[in-house]
Amino acid sequence: MSNKPVGMEVSVALSETIMHCDVDVIAAYPITPQTHIVEHLADLFADGEMDAEYIPVESEHSALSACMGSAAAGARTFTATAAQGLEYMHETLFIASAMRMPIVMAIANRALSAPISVWGDHSDVMAARDTGWISIFAENGQETVDLAIMSFRIAEDHKVLLPVFLNLDGFHLSHMIEPVLIPSREEVKAFLPEHIYPAPLHPSKPVAMGECAGPNIYTEAKKQQWEVLEKSIDIIRQVFADFGKQFGREYHLVEEYKVEGAKTLLLTMGSYSETAMTCVDKMRAQGKKVGLIRLRCFRPFPFDDLRKVVKNADTLIVLDRSLVMGGPGGPVMSEVRSALFGRKGMPKVSGIVGGLGGRDITVEDFEKIYDLGEKLANDQSREFAMYGVKE
């Protein structure tokens, strides 16, 4: 490849990268705002540039089912979806993870209906957060491309063999034209070894997958699955480190921005993080002791990494872009609060829900969020606050 970034829509850059990952099978159904990803992959396939099978299925439920068949046969498998499409494949999500199918799925994160919204937030993946998939968030086009390559290596590692959600914000990332460096096929090949599934479906060595388990063994099956997902955090950390060595771009489970000396930290995930960084720069210039952390990996949840990063702050404000109905506010805040609860020296946690259904959060908004979060930290009268609601 050339070492010059090219201006490209992030969906297109992701598709080109998927091609460079030498994917064997893609089964997908188009849904806004994921459409450009699967459209461009279909183009690459139709033009003969990609040596793969492309299965245009009739629904998302079928898309993931076809992907499971492909992964069971030992093929490198990719799909993409968003919002209602992800929820339509919901029951199969659990099966893919429990059957240890190393599928990579890009989610162009979008709000859930009703009311119908095609615009971005994290409601879709948060409704699927406990399905046993690894869940990683990109903040810009370059990260989307890089994390796509890493997702295959993580998923296919023999100590992992689990499916991966690669989250990129709908429209704010999927439809943005950004300068992106796309690693060449050769560079990807040097990083991503050939995928060899340990016991693929093959007539010469028959195996049975997805069979019944009675009360004697179901608990053990779930325990094993939990252990594998939890331990995958070490492999993810290693893959991030190896990627940094080869490509020079660093990734961490919990990303830090101006955390040093910060008394108030904000936690974000996804593309809004870059706006938050600009806000931190502005507030730091005014002498305010604020910093930012971004959760790169939501599942498995990096409890220890998080605690290490936040332990010197007084307040930790968590911005959620989805709302748990009838619950304590946002799902990320809920997780963060339980990670810190009952431990000495940890910051107070404020939960703020905002940026729903594609609503922008500007630099000025983030300043207000820092203020609101600090007030909320000492307010016992409510669990969380929704930012920017017209009262």
Add this chain to the structure above:
Amino acid sequence: MVKSDKDMTWHELNLGCMITDVGNTMQYKTGDWRSQRPIYNFERCIKCGVCYIFCPEGCISRNDAGHFVADLFFCKGCAICERECPTKVITMITEEDK
């Protein structure tokens, strides 16, 4: 013979609970929840094999005399063979009465 799942720990389970000794259903006793079992009056048997065809468990086979008999290790006692037998060879009796 693989280890029974009654004794297996979570460490011992295959990847994704995959079964590698395919065909191990043969070790799975489905006859232990049966509440009734077939008994036979072979004097009426015309060896037509209708019971063999209809058995949903596939547990009926032909013996040396040419009669069709259920394997009670697998037979769930559904009584379909009794209903389908054209010459009324088969009678179901409850397990308590056997």
